[in-house]
Amino acid sequence: MNKGKGKGSLTPYLWMLPSILLIAVFVLFPIAIVFKLSFSEISKAGVVGGFVGFRNYVDAVHLPAFRTVLTNTFWWVLSVVGISTLMGFIIAMVLNQKFHGRKLARSILIFPWATSLVIQASVWNYIIKYEYGSLNNVLLNLGIIKEAINWRSSYHVEFVWECAVGIFVTIPFVAFCVLSGLQSIDESLYEAATVDGAGFIDKLFTITIPLVRPALSVSTVLNIIYVFNSFPIVYTMTKGAPANKTDTMITYLYMLNFYDRKKGPANALSVIGFLILCLCAGVYMISVMRKEEL
Amino acid sequence: MKTLAGRNRMALILLLLAGLLSIMLMLLPLYRFSASVYTKKSGNTFAGDEKYLEVKAEVESKADQFRAQGLLVDISETVTERTNSKGEVTSMVAFSVVQTFTKSILSFLYAGLPSSRALWGMLVCMLLSLILSGAGLIGRMDLIPKYLDRRSKGLRSLSVFFSLLGTTLVPVFILLNNRCFWRRLSLYEQDLLTEGREEFYALLDSFLFQGKMGEEAGTVLKNLRMEHSPLVWVLLLLFLLALSAAVQIRYGSMKSKMLRIFLFAFVIAVCVITLYPYYVMLITAFRSNAETLDMYFLHLLPTSWKWNNIIDIVNRGVPRYLLNSLAIAGGATLLAMLCGIPAAFAMARMNFKGKKFFLGFVIMSQMFSPVVLLIGIAQLMNTLRLNDSILGLVFVNAAFNQAFAIWLLRGTFSAISLEMEQAAKIDGCSTFGSLTRILLPMAAPGIVTTLIFVFINAWNEYTISTVLISTSSHKPITVGITQFSSFNMIEWQYLFAASLLATIPVVILFMAIEKHLTSGLTSGGVKG
Numbered sequence: 001m002n003k004g005k006g007k008g009s010l011t012p013y014l015w016m017l018p019s020i021l022l023i024a025v026f027v028l029f030p031i032a033i034v035f036k037l038s039f040s041e042i043s044k045a046g047v048v049g050g051f052v053g054f055r056n057y058v059d060a061v062h063l064p065a066f067r068t069v070l071t072n073t074f075w076w077v078l079s080v081v082g083i084s085t086l087m088g089f090i091i092a093m094v095l096n097q098k099f100h101g102r103k104l105a106r107s108i109l110i111f112p113w114a115t116s117l118v119i120q121a122s123v124w125n126y127i128i129k130y131e132y133g134s135l136n137n138v139l140l141n142l143g144i145i146k147e148a149i150n151w152r153s154s155y156h157v158e159f160v161w162e163c164a165v166g167i168f169v170t171i172p173f174v175a176f177c178v179l180s181g182l183q184s185i186d187e188s189l190y191e192a193a194t195v196d197g198a199g200f201i202d203k204l205f206t207i208t209i210p211l212v213r214p215a216l217s218v219s220t221v222l223n224i225i226y227v228f229n230s231f232p233i234v235y236t237m238t239k240g241a242p243a244n245k246t247d248t249m250i251t252y253l254y255m256l257n258f259y260d261r262k263k264g265p266a267n268a269l270s271v272i273g274f275l276i277l278c279l280c281a282g283v284y285m286i287s288v289m290r291k292e293e294l
Numbered sequence: 295m296k297t298l299a300g301r302n303r304m305a306l307i308l309l310l311l312a313g314l315l316s317i318m319l320m321l322l323p324l325y326r327f328s329a330s331v332y333t334k335k336s337g338n339t340f341a342g343d344e345k346y347l348e349v350k351a352e353v354e355s356k357a358d359q360f361r362a363q364g365l366l367v368d369i370s371e372t373v374t375e376r377t378n379s380k381g382e383v384t385s386m387v388a389f390s391v392v393q394t395f396t397k398s399i400l401s402f403l404y405a406g407l408p409s410s411r412a413l414w415g416m417l418v419c420m421l422l423s424l425i426l427s428g429a430g431l432i433g434r435m436d437l438i439p440k441y442l443d444r445r446s447k448g449l450r451s452l453s454v455f456f457s458l459l460g461t462t463l464v465p466v467f468i469l470l471n472n473r474c475f476w477r478r479l480s481l482y483e484q485d486l487l488t489e490g491r492e493e494f495y496a497l498l499d500s501f502l503f504q505g506k507m508g509e510e511a512g513t514v515l516k517n518l519r520m521e522h523s524p525l526v527w528v529l530l531l532l533f534l535l536a537l538s539a540a541v542q543i544r545y546g547s548m549k550s551k552m553l554r555i556f557l558f559a560f561v562i563a564v565c566v567i568t569l570y571p572y573y574v575m576l577i578t579a580f581r582s583n584a585e586t587l588d589m590y591f592l593h594l595l596p597t598s599w600k601w602n603n604i605i606d607i608v609n610r611g612v613p614r615y616l617l618n619s620l621a622i623a624g625g626a627t628l629l630a631m632l633c634g635i636p637a638a639f640a641m642a643r644m645n646f647k648g649k650k651f652f653l654g655f656v657i658m659s660q661m662f663s664p665v666v667l668l669i670g671i672a673q674l675m676n677t678l679r680l681n682d683s684i685l686g687l688v689f690v691n692a693a694f695n696q697a698f699a700i701w702l703l704r705g706t707f708s709a710i711s712l713e714m715e716q717a718a719k720i721d722g723c724s725t726f727g728s729l730t731r732i733l734l735p736m737a738a739p740g741i742v743t744t745l746i747f748v749f750i751n752a753w754n755e756y757t758i759s760t761v762l763i764s765t766s767s768h769k770p771i772t773v774g775i776t777q778f779s780s781f782n783m784i785e786w787q788y789l790f791a792a793s794l795l796a797t798i799p800v801v802i803l804f805m806a807i808e809k810h811l812t813s814g815l816t817s818g819g820v821k822g
């Protein structure tokens with residue numbers, strides 16, 4: 001690292017000023033607002049009153065749907081991140097092989113990543129419709145099923161579908177992260193291992209996984225944050241219905257704030273979500289910083 | 295240890311055996327049909343009374359008529375007893391003459407059904423595979439495949455190709471039959487589909503009843519039932535066996551090549567599943583409203599392409615939404631780059647106090663997608679009088695992509711050697727000059743990647759826009775399309791036509807940076 005300007009000069013800070021300003025106003029300020037509101041009394045119309053301590057938090061925890069929403073969020077994040085990481089890893093391993101049409105396959109795999117989530121969710125909404133949905137139609141026409149199947153018979157099933165769509169759109173991100181890790185592995189390592197008589201499983205656990213781990217951990221932590229924050233899939237497919245049974249934290253606090261007008265508890269939930277993310281971010285930062293040489 | 299010639303001979307025998315076994319399987323009566331050819335209901339009749347015997351005799355004579363025609367029929371009778379409102383017991387007897395019969399797979403050959411063609415394909419493929427393998431082996435029984443001449447290599451490759459083709463045709467055959475007898479027939483039966491009904495009934499009549507039903511075919515076929523034995527799937531196993539034998543003959547070893555075939559199958563499956571929603575989006579966008587709600591749709595493509603859907607959505611404000619999205623995404627990208635490039639430059643090329651802190655700050659802000667701060671942002675925009683404006687979205691999108699932009703750009707800048715800039719500095723170039731004239735042109739690929747990435751993120755953003763924007767003429771496309779799906783009516787064709795227009799540009803952009811994505815994604819974050 002070269003010295004550039006000497007320490008103590010203002011120049012570097014000036015170079016960074018626009019960026020700092022932008023982040024401060026539009027990222028830090030909202031954080032401050034949410035924190036402040038969560039400790040204040042707010043009317044349904046949004047008029048901010050005085051300091052009420054932790055009352056909003058107590059209200060939030062005592063909301064009837066709080067437990068359901070928390071469990072849903074947990075399963076949502078766990079299943080989407082877990083399964084998409086596993087499948088993304090497998091797909092990346094396959095796409096790292098040399099074969100004709102590999103470029104094409106990679107281009108196709110990128111589609112879900114490039115598509116807006118609200119569009120993806122709308123299409124899947126159509127696909128799994130009972131009366132005229134494309135999935136029933138295709139399966140019937142292929143002669144795989146005899147009768148149309150009701151794909152959304154209960155809210156449990158609907159929630160599973162939401163998770164499935166979440167997995168579908170998350171896989172490309174994981175696959176490409178892992179792929180970038182795989183491409184940096186030196187071919188000769190595998191050749192040496194083959195000479196030593198290592199099989200596929202040996203190579204997987206002694207070479208591939210350890211060397212891909214950094215890429216995998218970045219994608220996993222980023223995914224936890226993206227998936228936790230994901231709003232359009234649940235909102236488009238069920239809007240949390242029936243009675244918040246399919247809501248996750250984010251869709252719930254949206255409904256709470258903008259529909260039910262319970263702004264106090266909504267802000268408190270926002271802070272809780274924020275703190276959960278901070279925890280993830282902290283873990284991520286420590287792991288990245290450890291590798292950085294600054 | 296076996297010799298190569300021995301192994302080749304074994305494989306050839308295996309191939310032959312698989313062929314013979316599949317022919318034998320095809321001769322078995324695996325398909326079972328039942329159809330009631332004649333029904334007679336007799337009301338107010340009790341089992342065993344005079345009327346019952348009378349009707350029974352009539353039905354029996356009818357059955358004898360069928361038997362005289364050479365059909366295999368059984369008589370089944372059902373008695374329904376009911377107590378009516380006056381407390382009297384009434385009874386009804388229904389007789390039906392049910393014809394059950396079985397068909398072997400091979401009998402489908404001349405049925406003229408869609409599956410017949412697949413069956414012909416299977417047989418021809420199997421035969422060709424056998425002949426070609428044999429021809430490729432003649433005189434070269436003990437030659438290692440690597441050193442074969444082009445002719446026998448080609449012959450053996452063709453053999454593999456044909457057995458692969460034959461193998462894929464097996465499920466095609468089975469599913470085509472299911473489609474025919476489960477789907478098509480039931481649609482005709484319920485009068486949900488009429489096109490091509492006469493021809494189809496005539497085909498089935500000649501296949502199942504040797505054309506004896508004639509006029510009655512319609513009524514008889516209405517209650518035709520088809521079942522197939524699970525044994526038909528054994529055929530697939532036999533074809534796979536033949537395939538592996540052909541692979542063994544061509545490559546001398548089976549393991550790696552079979553693995554390769556499975557790899558291809560896996561990749562194709564992944565691609566098909568990935569593309570499926572896009573296919574649905576594409577065809578639905580060009581179907582009429584009635585057709586999008588039609589569960590009896592039998593076609594792969596719309597029956598007539600409704601280009602009018604595009605005109606309709608144009609009239610309903612979609613171009614406006616697209617322009618808004620362009621303004622938001624373009625503005626946000628510009629702002630993010632204008633702020634991000636100097637910051638990334640400072641972090642890559644300068645040393646200063648608090649750099650580590652700033653870096654941490656940037657990573658932290660990357661963590662908070664705007665969604666969890668939704669309420670705070672809405673409040674802030676109210677204060678700044680930026681709610682319901684495109685400018686507000688430009689700022690928010692730029693701010694929340696800032697972290698990612700700096701991260702990617704810093705990685706790109708750090709990877710470029712310092713020498714050119716140092717040389718420029720000696721020649722009297724300012725820091726700003728060395729950035730714009732030297733570093734930026736050299737970092738172009740990384741900058742383009744970052745640019746496109748930020749653009750796509752901003753283009754696809756939905757949640758903040760849906761909260762901040764209420765005026766229709768300010769909506770970006772992601773929010774604008776939701777007007778086509780109100781609570782009780784969804785105009786799928788418009789929804790997907792607009793979605794298509796919103797998706798195509800970003801997918802193309804993303805494909806353009808795909809190559810840089812794999813390296814850029816982690817170069818900033820992981821390797822540092």
